[in-house]
Amino acid sequence: MNRLNTRPLIKKCRQINQIKPHQQPQIPSNVASNQLIDSLSKSGRIDEARQLFDKMPERDEFTWNTMVAGYARLGRLNEAQKIFDETPIQSSVAWSLLISGYSRNGCGTEAFALYWKMQVKGLRPTQYTLGSVLRACSNTAELLKGEQIHAHVVNTRFDDNVFVVTGLIDMYAKCERILEAEYLFMKVSDKKNHVLWSAMVTGYSQNGDGLRAIECFRDMRGEDVGTNQFTFPSVLTACAAMSAHVFGRQVHCCIIQSGFGVNVFVNSALVDMYAKCGDLHGAKRLLEDMEVDDVVAWNSLIVSYVRQGYGDEAESLFKKMHSRGMKIDNFTYPSVLNSFSFTADVRNAKHIHCLIVKSGFEDYIIIGNALVDMYAKGGCLSSAFRVFHSMPECDVVSWTSLITGYAHHGSHVEALNLFSNMRTANIHPDQFIIASIFSSSAELTILAFGRQVHGNFIKSGLGSSLSVDNSLVTMYAKCGCLEEAHQVFDLMLLRNVVSWTALIVGYAQNGKGRESLLLYDRMIVSGTRPDYVTFVGLLFACSHAGLLKDGFRFFESMDNVYGISPGAEHYACMIDLLGRSGKISEAKDLLNKMTIKPDATLWKALLAACRMHGDIELAEMAAKNLFKLEPENAMPYVLLSNIYSSSSKWDDAERIRSLMKSKGVTKEPGCSWMEVNGKMQSFMAEDRNHPRMEEIYSKVEEIMIKIKKAGYVPDTNYSLHDMDKEAKERGLAYHSEKLAVAYGLLSLPSGAPIRIFKNLRVCGDCHTAIKFVSSVFQRRIILRDANCFHHFNEGLCSCGDYW
């Protein structure tokens, strides 16, 4: 290119911005035309540039290249390709331009193909070619290609070229290979320039290591390599991620000194940093002082307003964007919609949904995902489902939003079915969805399914996360697998209060209250602060282990030491604890001192206590409240009637039974179920529908004979109907839990524990019988009933015969 006397050209370029859209610029000399084409295309007026190009009598290599560059930059790749194909001299510059265009517009495959085609044509790559093609390898899926290019870099002796090494560092960092990036950075022997430094800062920041990013930036400042507008946004992102407000302010000072404070990118990064550090006023001031209304900065502030609980501010900012006639992009809508997810305000969100449809943003995947999430969180599962199905394309986030929506509203079976559909659709799970699936498996206590998902997750090679591990601990604990729960807990590199609480509750539910308390001590030593749920678990542990003194100690400490005021759940545990210890009057006192409204669980605990220790007046009160709170529940009728009977108040007992009948309340039939070879087997009392019925019944006979020899005496008090002793015994023998035990012995290998679930509390006779089975047949049997877990082993039960 002719570089002589460029001054008038520069002047000409400066004038470009004053050219009115349809005013035809006068055709100057060849060199000046090239400059003009470049300037026009850079200000987005590529079609005018093309007119000029078409009129040029004579075009040089530079002319052609500038045209390719113009189209490539705007993503008009077909036109770029066409010009390239017509270019008389396809130099390596032209190739690089085209490759760069494909790379930066998400056409990595084409860029990569072109790169090799260029080699075949016998053109050697330049630093620019390598830099451009590396960009096409900058995501984890393309790491292998990136490594291939790295090898080619070494072969072509570009491995000490700072420009190329910067591209490599960036590629490795974006492929989540920060160690490789770091190694290459350290190996640069020449003086490192600020672009190289910035790439490293960005790398750390994008790999979630905000601290290293900040340190790297600090080291860079010590090296006196200068800065440009690219240097600051990455370190500001790191400050935002770390909530490093003070350091962020210092960076702000550097920015002002450097003179880059007017750059839009730098400014929007500053707004984001202040907002994420909690300085919303500072962020807003900066936003208002910006010379241009930048949509990114506005989006950023909206996100922070929503996250910090100022949905109204977010909405008013959104409205202001409209009134200022600002461009609204595909990031704006998800940010605003998120505010409605928080408040579950579906009605108001519908306006935004309409706007999205009207402005043609409906088909953006991130907007569809935000809509699905918003509707799902707001409980409008049908709307969520409709949006989900209307989406042209779904990813793992869309599925997760829908699935967690179902799970949050208690439809766990539906959630797991959807997860299976997702796998069939060949969408790969990530940590978010896995955590949600473990939680649903825990709620449904389907261990085998949860285990399979766990196994696949390990095989997938995805790293674990705090929520994955926490939900996994919960799942194993809720399924009665304390060893596994503890194993997962021990392997965790990072734990929070949820992890500790999951295990504390797990031990408590499985009848190991004392272990819960020991864990709590360890948790305090580790410096973790207990929360509301931790105390529910602890008090539950105390009540089930009969630890009255500890219970009161914890109950008092929660408010006194941790400032957590007790809720209905805590009171229910305390009432249960007092009831079990026979301290009915204390329970009554506590009830009267309560500042909150008693809930159903609390009345149930009280009623159960009354049954054991017979306080008719209190029992009547509890039952009456339960009739109102849970009119479908047979339990208060049955218990109250039993309490009357045991005090020989036959008339009252009969009155309650007929009341129950007249209200149409029926006792839920007992049902036990278990998972065998991935299939759910369920049994009702005296069930005769099972395909292996005969085998099961003869196994029950065998069990009865063997345990009677060991000393078991059937307790016919638990039989319901009035019949002769033998018939009573027979009825007892075919209780659903006994059928399940027999089936377990028949179908599970001899070393495997038998895990059974029952919808009601286990009956007293079954409890005794299963204790015998555990010693006579040398089996661990784990029975989860409506109230807690029973771990039967060697003739004993973990509940200490108190449930």
Next chain:
DNA sequence: CTAGGGTTAG
């Protein structure tokens, strides 16, 4: 003419 930056749903 061509590397490197800011907002992003679960």
